[in-house]
Amino acid sequence: MTNLVDIGVNLMSPAFDRDRDAVLAGAQAAGVKTLIITGSSIAGSAAALAFAQTHPNCKATVGIHPHHAKDWDAAAKVQLQEMVSPEPSATPMAALSAAIGECGLDYNRNFSPPQAQRKCFEDQLALAAQLKKPVFLHERDAFEDFLTILKQYRAHLPGAVVHCFTGGMAELEAWLALDCYIGITGWICDERRGAHLIPLLQHIPAERLLLETDAPYLLPRNMPRSIKGKSGRNEPCFLPHIAAFIAEILGKTAEQLAAETSANAARLFNLS
Numbered sequence: 001m002t003n004l005v006d007i008g009v010n011l012m013s014p015a016f017d018r019d020r021d022a023v024l025a026g027a028q029a030a031g032v033k034t035l036i037i038t039g040s041s042i043a044g045s046a047a048a049l050a051f052a053q054t055h056p057n058c059k060a061t062v063g064i065h066p067h068h069a070k071d072w073d074a075a076a077k078v079q080l081q082e083m084v085s086p087e088p089s090a091t092p093m094a095a096l097s098a099a100i101g102e103c104g105l106d107y108n109r110n111f112s113p114p115q116a117q118r119k120c121f122e123d124q125l126a127l128a129a130q131l132k133k134p135v136f137l138h139e140r141d142a143f144e145d146f147l148t149i150l151k152q153y154r155a156h157l158p159g160a161v162v163h164c165f166t167g168g169m170a171e172l173e174a175w176l177a178l179d180c181y182i183g184i185t186g187w188i189c190d191e192r193r194g195a196h197l198i199p200l201l202q203h204i205p206a207e208r209l210l211l212e213t214d215a216p217y218l219l220p221r222n223m224p225r226s227i228k229g230k231s232g233r234n235e236p237c238f239l240p241h242i243a244a245f246i247a248e249i250l251g252k253t254a255e256q257l258a259a260e261t262s263a264n265a266a267r268l269f270n271l272s
C-alpha cells in the first residue's frame, strides 16, 4: 500500500457537503494518507482549519484565491494572520495551517481586477515571509506579472509550490530557478490538453515533484468509467491513479514515486 499526500484538495467545496467524511475515509483507504485541504477564501480557510482540527492527517492552506482578491482588505488580512499566526506557536490551529494560499494571479477569467489580484498576492507573500510559512501558489495566464512579484519575495519565503502546473518548459525553468516545488494534477492524464506535460516531467527534479488531485475539479480523463463513475466529480481517492500514470512515464515504481513525493510534501509543509 502506497502512502501518498494529496497536496491540493478542495475538500470544503459544496461538492463534498453530503459526504465529506466518507470522501476522506475513501482517500485514506486508497493510500492517500495525508490531505492538504486548500483554503481559497477567509471563510473557506477557516472551515478547512476547523475540519483539519477534528480529522487526523489533514492540514489546511490558509489564503485568498485570486478570484476572491476583490474581497481582500485590512480586516481580511487580520483574519488571515490570526489563522496562521505562530504566536503562540503551540496553538493547535496554527499548527494545522500548512501554508499560506492558495494565492497568486489568474488572468484567465479575471473574476477580480488584475490590480486587486496583484495587491492581494503581494500582501499574502509578505505575510508568509513575516510568519515564515511556505506558500501554495496559483498562476494562470499571468506568468510575467506573477514571476516579477514572486521574485521579489522568494528569498524570504521558507518554501513554495506552484500548484496545478500546466505551463511549458519556459515556465517550468522559471519556477525551478526560484526553487519552487511543482504540483502535478490529473491534468496530465488529459490527452487533449495535458499531453505537453508528459515530456516535461523528466525535467522536474525528483525532490521537487508533488502530486495533487485539485478535487472536485480535474477528474483524470483517462480513468476507466467503471472507477470514476458518472458524477464527473474528482476525489482524493483517485490520486493513486495519477501517481501510477506519472510513475510509469518516469520509469519508477508507484512505491518509489509515493515515497519521494511524500517526503517532498513533508519537507515543504512541515508534516510530522
Ligand SMILES: [Zn+2]
Pocket (backbone or CB within 6 Å): 102, 137, 138, 139, 163, 164
Ligand atoms: Zn488553483
